[in-house]
Amino acid sequence: MKIIKLSATDSTNTYLKEMSKTIDLADHTIVVTEKQTKGRGQLGSTWQSKDGQSLTFSIFKRFSNLKIEHQSLITFAVSIGVKNALEVLNIPVMTIKWPNDIMSYSKKLCGILIENQIEGTNITSSIIGVGLNVNNSEFDKLPQASSMKLASGKAFILEEILQLVSEAILKQLETIEYSKNNNLEATYVASLFRKDKVTAFNDQRNQNFNGIIRGVDSTGHLLLETENEEIKSFELKQLKMLF
Structure with a gap:
């Protein structure tokens, strides 16, 4: 170095x-x-x-x-x-x-x-x-x-x-x-913070929702299990974690 x-x-x-x-x-x-x-x-x-x-x-x-x-x-x-x-x-x-x-x-x-x-x-x-x-x-x-x-x-x-x-x-x-x-x-x-725990998020429409972090996809986007048990992928600009 x-x-x-x-x-x-x-x-x-x-x-x-x-x-x-x-x-x-x-x-x-x-x-x-x-x-x-x-x-x-x-x-x-x-x-x-x-x-x-x-x-x-x-x-x-x-x-x-x-x-x-x-x-x-x-x-x-x-x-x-x-x-x-x-x-x-x-x-x-x-x-x-x-x-x-x-x-x-x-x-x-x-x-x-x-x-x-x-x-x-x-x-x-x-x-x-x-x-x-x-x-x-x-x-x-x-x-x-x-x-x-x-x-x-x-x-x-x-x-x-x-x-x-x-x-x-x-x-x-x-x-x-x-x-x-x-x-x-x-x-x-x-190692992800709050993995598998119900967590509050704020989306691009400034609406709050709950999700569970399940992992990341092949591009590094966050995989969340939403309240209807659907797995969705999010980019960084699309949501903010509230904790």
Whole structure:
């Protein structure tokens, strides 16, 4: 791994993306910053980080033969990698809130933003952004947020967490490259937050309904059992979980 450390940047994903346009980036290049001013999340959301308490970094990963239709494997691998790393550190009750928020109990510790570069029918590389709350103790108007410190009662060294988490992510991503991903989807599904529990959702029409998470389909869309016992597939933009 090559690690580029920045004192500040608007977004580590954007920084890596711009770098990739001008130079031939080495596989596993990582950009980490002490201060991120315009962190991005899913569907245009923002990611709040705290200087010296949060980890904000992005990983550049090349792929040699990954079809677009298999891009959900990247989400599975990255989510499982982060979860595995935090479990090694005894962060309690770890789950993955679909598609890739990392939870302890019912609080969010980590957000992930994956941006793929595509040529023809293949994904040639991905930029994987990770925002991880490590030693944060307070959150501004974010009642569902938490940190590794709040969840475990222990403080952590940011550099050590960066190394552990990035290695765990890359280890899982290698399973995609070498076709050892037979259990990747099953592991991901088994780790889903509120799986097999009645959960409230809000749809695109701003209507609330109850559903039961049963898994994901081949494209990574969420499979919900609705109130009439029908299994339906949903994209991220089509619903919001209420909990």
